[in-house]
Amino acid sequence: MQKSTNDLLLSLIVLSAIAALLLYNFTKPFLTSKEEISSPITTSKVEIPKLVLSDAEWKQRLTPLQFEIMRQGKSEPAFSGKYVAFSENGTYLCSACALPLFSSVDKSLEKTGWPTFTKPIDGKNIILKKESSFLGDGKIIVYCALCDSHLGHIEDNANKPREPLFSINSAALNFIPAPASPQAPSQVPSTQSIGK
Numbered sequence: 072m073q074k075s076t077n078d079l080l081l082s083l084i085v086l087s088a089i090a091a092l093l094l095y096n097f098t099k100p101f102l103t104s105k106e107e108i109s110s111p112i113t114t115s116k117v118e119i120p121k122l123v124l125s126d127a128e129w130k131q132r133l134t135p136l137q138f139e140i141m142r143q144g145k146s147e148p149a150f151s152g153k154y155v156a157f158s159e160n161g162t163y164l165c166s167a168c169a170l171p172l173f174s175s176v177d178k179s180l181e182k183t184g185w186p187t188f189t190k191p192i193d194g195k196n197i198i199l200k201k202e203s204s205f206l207g208d209g210k211i212i213v214y215c216a217l218c219d220s221h222l223g224h225i226e227d228n229a230n231k232p233r234e235p236l237f238s239i240n241s242a243a244l245n246f247i248p249a250p251a252s253p254q255a256p257s258q259v260p261s262t263q264s265i266g267k
C-alpha cells in the first residue's frame with residue numbers, strides 16, 4: 072500500500088513537471104514578442120566601437136548646420152529638410168560617420184515634418200535616450216551608436232500606438248541610392264523582326 076502511494080506521488084510530480092513545461096512553452100512566444108516590441112524603446116547594450124572626436128574635429132568634418140544638429144542637439148525646422156518629401160530607393164547613412172541607419176523600405180508616409188522611419192536597419196546602430204522632463208514623460212531622443220551624434224526623436228504613431236516612428240533630421244542623414252537592378256540583356260533583334 073505504501074509503495075502504491077509513493078508511485079502515485081511520483082506520477083503526480085512527473086505530471087506537474089510536464090504541465091509546467093507545456094505551460095512555459097505555450098506562453099514563451101508571447102513573452103518573447105513582447106520583449107521584441109519594447110526593445111527598440113529601451114537603451115540597447117551597444118557593442119559597436121565608438122568614434123570619438125573633439126569638437127574642433129567635428130567642425131572640420133560637418134557643415135555648420137550638421138554640427139548644430141548632430142553635436143549640439145538642435146533640430147532643423149519641420150518640413151525644411153531635403154529628405155522629407157523624398158522617396159528614392161536606398162540607404163540612409165549617418166552623415167557624420169557613415170553608419171547605415173535607415174532603409175527607404177522603412178520610410179513612413181506619416182507627415183511628421185522630418186524624414187520618418189518605422190524602424191532602423193539594425194537596432195544596434197542607434198541609441199535611444201529618454202530626455203528628462205519635469206512635466207512627465209520626456210521625449211525619446213535618437214543617437215547614432217557609432218559616433219553618438221544626435222539624429223532626431225521618436226514620435227508616437229497615432230495609427231499604430233505600439234509602433235513608434237523615428238523622426239530624423241535630414242542633415243543627419245546621407246542617402247545612398249540602391250544599386251540599379253541588373254539590366255536586361257540588350258535587345259538583339261530577332262531574325263523575324265529583321266526580315267519584316
Ligand SMILES: [Zn+2]
Nearest residue numbers: 165168215218
Ligand atoms: Zn554616426
